[in-house]
Amino acid sequence: MKMLITGGTGQLGRAFSELTNIADVQLFSFSSRELNVTDTQQIRTIFNQIRPDAVIHAGAFTAVDAAESQADAAFKVNVTGTRNIAAACLHYSSKLIYISTDYVFDGKSSHPYTEFDQPNPLNIYGRSKLEGEKIAARICPRLYIVRTSWLYGLGHNFIHTILKLAKEREFLTIVNDQIGSPTNSLDLAQGIMTLVHTWDYGTYHMSNKGQCTWHEFAREIVRLTGQSVDIRPISTAELALPAARPAYSVLRNYMLELAGGDYFRSWQEGLQDYIKK
Template structure:
């Protein structure tokens, strides 16, 4: 098995590396030969850079694309860069994969949905993003699927792992503040990068190409998540709850975010089984073993 992981220094890339190097993966992956590439090695937004990489590294059985511009507010300010990384990038990878009959796993987001309806979205719900990030990611999904018939698009949400994320930000703020103000009317699924990596390695082995939802189970607001982080870490920091409107007033440059973007892992449940656990259990492991 030959695998290429792009965006390998990001949260999901590192989680995949940990799993594969520690053998916490389906047995088909044991002994796999893996190339790890981040922006310095291959800029996925550049067709020439992708072609050069594939030209000198030969054939892969699977490519997992973890590369993306994930700064949601930054995407609003620089849509050209966002479109390059999040839309042209997966297109370039899909084309390279199609030439070599390679499976592409491309990772996407809950922010492709508008968030106007309560409950969980399944893979058959219609996306309609409300932010530059969401628009660039939705374009990337379509370009990945249409340029390589062997493409899996895996949508996830509210990711935390090794790197910058909401959980780390809350813990950092709590070290210097006695209270934090957090939005309480946006709902989603906090998701462990390590759990997601495990599920992606299972999805990549199937030929059920198309769109998958993959998040930890259960729904909460950002304020609920902050409270749980402080409770699990034993940190005394008060969470002041605010509305999206109040947050936007204080941070006018911030991108709009969907109110209800929780995902249901419907295809996983209907096919290879949904092994994603409740978000609180995954967060507890993260706080216990990775953060403190």
């Protein structure tokens, strides 16, 4: 299987090249400079060369706060860019895996969100990703939408930030009123790889199991790495960030459950593995 990856330099994009059990897959991974999803000429040239069987569309405008003041840029990449990739997939009969987010939900639920719950994004980033889902679904028949949450992997992420600050500061203040499921990008890449070998098109939630606040996540990172920094809880309101965030965005991998079993491990196990490496 020839598999093209957009956003190949991102946390998820990089995870695919770490997978070891993909002998039947030839990966073609691109940075935004090599394959800018807003550049239809570049897309045509690359799709014509590779003729991919499947496309993992992980490239996105992911700066949640910046999106509030750069809505056009976020929509251009996350909606128009997704349209461009979906159209190329239609033309070359490629399967499309569009990576989406827990931020499509408003966080007002009291139970983990399934694929059948109604999205209602609170911020521009979430809106643009949801519109990306819709435009992909209108164009590409062989589509899997994969929503994930609180992703970490190679590159800049929350874990690195906590470990760096833990060395520099006496205490850290971390938000304790947002609840989600931290997800190891390698686990997600493995889940996507399994899915793409099926014909089971549709929308999927793929996150590590369980839930925590950012504060609990930070405490576990510090505990596992044997640091001793004091981590104090604060509220989202105290941070006063430009973008609103869902207070509760735990995803239930319900479509996987219906298909025979949710094979994702707990967020604690995913984190432990990441830290060991």
